[in-house]
Amino acid sequence: MPESPTAAGGPSGVVATLKATPRRTAVGALLLVASLAGAHLVERRGVDRYVSLDRGAATVVTVPADLVDPAHEGALVHVRGAAQSGVELVDEAFGVKLQALRLVRHVEIYAWEESKRDDKRKNEKGEDETVTTYVYTKRFTEKPADSSSFKEADTHKNPEKSAFAEQELVAKDSRLGAFVLPSDALRKLTKFEPAKVTQEMLSRSPHAAQLHEHEGAAFYGKDPKDPRVGDLRISYQIVKPQTVSLVARQSGGTFVAYQPNPEADEVVFLLASGDVEAKAMFAVAKEDTSRLTLGLRGLTALAAIVALSLLLVPFASRRPFVPRFTRAPRVSAVLISGLLGVGAVVGVGGGTWVAMRPLVGVPALLAAVGCFALAGVAERRSRKA
Template sequence: MAADSFSEISSNSWFSRIASSFKGILTGILLIIVSIVLLSWNEGRAVKRYKTLKEGAGAVVSIDSAQVDPSREGQLVHTSGTAVTTDTPSDSEFGISTHALKLTRQVEMYQWKESKSKDTQKKLGGSTETVTTYKYTKEWNTRPVRSDNFQELEGHRNPAEMRFTNSSFKASPVTVGGFTLTPSQVDMIGGAQALPFPSDYKVPSHIGESHLSPTELYIGKDPANPAIGDLKVSFAMVPEQSISLVAAQVQDSFQPYRTKVGGTINLLQSGTYSADAMIQVAQDNNKIMTWALRAGGLLLMFIGFNLLMGPLSVLADVVPFIGNIVGIGTAIVAMMLTAIAGLITIAVAWIVFRPVLAISLLLISGGVIYMIFKQAKSAKA
């Protein structure tokens, strides 16, 4: 991996920092509003998904995939079987084909990548000096990296686009017993395996100069010394396999099942699983997504409160040591405010769905507020 770098030094006066910090207040308010909307929406989404899956668990019936039972039309059904196809998906551009459920082309291009780091030092009087270091590395990437906005474009230009890109070729039809899967359901089937090039494979003439190995086609002059714009192409396939599915039976196929609460169920897993096991996995995934979005919303809220109090630490930066102390203090306050506002937002969002949990969260928030005021009174005493 090749790399080079350069640094820039910039200064920011105390007055310009104060102006920027006051502008940051508007950004902080916007982030807090966005976080409140995100947290509220996430709680509603989580409850809706939970109720959707719970309703599905009570309505699903297991069927034999060998033949279609018209009496199950429109019902939420569970079935297991082997996904097979008579098709041979192919990539005509490279002349590769295989008997499989899916064929995927994976392309990487050798490119420049810019990364930067900043080291800011506070000066007496409130000004700052920032050293920004830009580092350029050559890396393989599956997507084009735009070099137009590089700080140092000279010597670090990337091709505007890739000659060949990632592609997927699905078999059609793909069946499980007497049923035919939709293209979106075929996409849900995993278990991709590397597909070697045939021993008698001949590289198409339009590819240009290239070097072939059993599992990879290198497009360029020298694989040992890659140049910017060189490509690596490989293939993978998803073989015929056992799958389990929970969805609505629609004629001889499956569609997402719509529940009374307005959610949909369209589950597919590789392997043989019961309906209960599949719905439990979906519930677990719902919990993971819920906590991930909660963490993201609370982080946005913390950043927002920190920006609101940004002017305080900048004003104190006339003496850097004092400014650092004030900055730590405002971060702690922002964390407390985030805990209070976040819990209240989540509680209010859950009042309609789970009043007991909502009231519990409100009581916790009230306890946090009480502890803050009690601590403040102790400090004054």
């Protein structure tokens, strides 16, 4: 006897199916709402960022670095010049002094590591058995393994943590020509280079008796050629003084973030290594925004697909959502969830962008409609099959 419309797909049937898996339904519903809300926030941020960059590009003024002109106070300025610091950065714990804009101390600890190997062999009865062999090696690592979980923990003990932590120093008195360069700007410079330490530097450390220069790094222990568990290797990376290009709001003799759109939280504060034109800096900022938005858009779409799969898979047990998937009805539910999830997220994006950039928003809305239409066609054909 064929199923009645109510039992198969009417309102009562839908409610009954959802009630049969309450946890699954609740998680799916919450995840769907969160994914769509997240998609809206992602697109809203992208739009606000583009508006800020467009307005900034239209108003920015290029000024010389060797003169602080009061006429440009409060304006968005583009400055190019040498970023320098008159004072060395000092890591007092190890006596290291280096001329740099940024200095990062890396600390590695010599510690045990456990690995295991499973071998199959015949026992005395001729039966197959698996023999597990545990192998222990020592090497420098940023974080020691928890040796309490080792198979042979009593004879292979690691320190819980290093005696010294990683550290970063940023020049506080750096300048860009006549301007003071704020520390926040220097953090945007990420081209690090290794810096060698010398025994003379280490001799100034309060821990000099335990420090040895070895291959350009500092070794904390007895003998760098025969390290023991718990010994440390300390190395440094620096960002050297260099030519930079900056776009920000001139405030006194320094720079602060520029907010071209009072209705949005997005600000403009761009910094690049080298002599870069303002137009190129804004172009790169837009490309970075596009990549970030695309990545976050993909995550929200994936979340929406998972949410819809949680909600739709129970319905696929009665009949597949896509024809020819009678042997894999759950796969049909996932396929339909993919179309609906992508369509929903793309639709949210299109609706957000359509007012600002119709050439982006309208195609996105059409693509969303296409996804929904394909899902509808597949479902209708499945009903007739």
